[in-house]
Amino acid sequence: MEIGFLGLGIMGVGMARNLIKHGFKVMVWNRTISKCDLLVEEGALLGKSPAEVVKKCSITIAMLADPAVALSVVFDEDGVLKSIGPGKSYVDMSTVDPNTSCTIHKAITEKGGHFLEAPVSGSKKPAEDGTLIILAAGDQSVYAEVLPAFEVMGKRSFYLGEVGNGAKMKLVVNMIMGSMMNAFSEGLALTDKSGLSQQTLLDVLDLGAIANPMFKLKGPSMIKGQFNPAFPLKHQQKDMRLALALGDELSVSMPVAAASNEAFKKGRSMGLGDLDFSAVYKVMMDQSSPS
Ligand SMILES: NC(=O)C1=CN([C@@H]2O[C@H](COP(=O)(O)OP(=O)(O)OC[C@H]3O[C@@H](n4cnc5c(N)ncnc54)[C@H](OP(=O)(O)O)[C@@H]3O)[C@@H](O)[C@H]2O)C=CC1
Numbered sequence: 120m121e122i123g124f125l126g127l128g129i130m131g132v133g134m135a136r137n138l139i140k141h142g143f144k145v146m147v148w149n150r151t152i153s154k155c156d157l158l159v160e161e162g163a164l165l166g167k168s169p170a171e172v173v174k175k176c177s178i179t180i181a182m183l184a185d186p187a188v189a190l191s192v193v194f195d196e197d198g199v200l201k202s203i204g205p206g207k208s209y210v211d212m213s214t215v216d217p218n219t220s221c222t223i224h225k226a227i228t229e230k231g232g233h234f235l236e237a238p239v240s241g242s243k244k245p246a247e248d249g250t251l252i253i254l255a256a257g258d259q260s261v262y263a264e265v266l267p268a269f270e271v272m273g274k275r276s277f278y279l280g281e282v283g284n285g286a287k288m289k290l291v292v293n294m295i296m297g298s299m300m301n302a303f304s305e306g307l308a309l310t311d312k313s314g315l316s317q318q319t320l321l322d323v324l325d326l327g328a329i330a331n332p333m334f335k336l337k338g339p340s341m342i343k344g345q346f347n348p349a350f351p352l353k354h355q356q357k358d359m360r361l362a363l364a365l366g367d368e369l370s371v372s373m374p375v376a377a378a379s380n381e382a383f384k385k386g387r388s389m390g391l392g393d394l395d396f397s398a399v400y401k402v403m404m405d406q407s408s409p410s
């Protein structure tokens with residue numbers, strides 16, 4: 120199967136590499152073209168623009184930063200829309216809001232193309248290991264067509280019905296994750312300011328009912344002050360913002376998510392946006408410094 124791949128950021132590079140490793144013929148494009156070099160050495164073809172990738176491939180996957188970027192890669196000059204048409208499928212795996220997905224879906228189907236949204240849960244390592252959780256919605260024939268690719272990128276995929284449902288599910292999951300990270304960070308800060316051992320807190324948490332893989336994975340590096348980006352804080356804040364907008368639309372009160380969003384916004388204003396989202400811990404530590 121010939122697959123196009125647009126967007127070789129933290130996630131895209133691992134996902135595209137898995138496709139290549141499993142024998143798919145892959146054509147890649149990235150705004151910063153130099154990021155394609157390694158994958159080209161590993162066997163990928165290089166596309167000069169999204170339009171060229173879609174022209175050459177029957178299925179094109181995108182993994183892009185945010186709604187504005189997802190829209191620009193489709194609608195801008197030499198974008199996806201230029202080459203999409205009958206017999207061509209576009210699969211957007213970026214985390215965006217349902218309205219963005221619906222706008223892209225409408226434009227693509229108006230040109231006779233097919234669209235599936237398929238955001239993922241799981242970070243840099245699951246992208247590298249092919250163990251993502253894929254939340255697909257939209258054209259079910261595209262879902263069936265792209266399933267062999269999902270099987271090498273993920274450990275499980277869900278088909279959730281109409282376009283927008285994948286985006287909504289992803290935003291709910293990341294809203295919960297972002298709120299948990301805030302509670303965890305506050306707990307670590309409070310432990311430190313109480314003169315207690317943060318390692319002991321990690322050990323205690325890991326033995327009890329709120330043990331979870333995220334605390335186990337992120338805790339040790341957080342207490343060492345290491346925040347190498349697996350999931351950048353700026354993207355987590357974008358997801359909290361989009362989840363809150365969904366809550367506004369549906370009149371769901373989400374005070375915990377709103378407070379967490381404020382902490383991520385503060386993190387961005389402190390210049391932490393490109394660090395891992397666990398760097399929100401620095402916001403708590405900064406706020407609790409003695410004056
Ligand atoms: N990292 C994670 O743990 C996870 C991320 N996600 C979601 O996946 C998506 C990608 O995340 P991630 O790989 O971490 O993000 P990165 O920031 O590492 O990569 C973003 C990608 O978008 C491209 N891009 C940014 N701005 C533009 C633009 N103006 N025009 C064209 N391309 C652009 C970047 O290109 P360039 O290289 O040129 O900057 C890059 O390919 C996001 O929606 C994120 O929320 C979902 C699950 C986990």
Ligand SMILES: O=CC(=O)O
Nearest residue numbers: 239240241242350
């Ligand atoms: O979107 C981030 C993730 O870890 O999932």
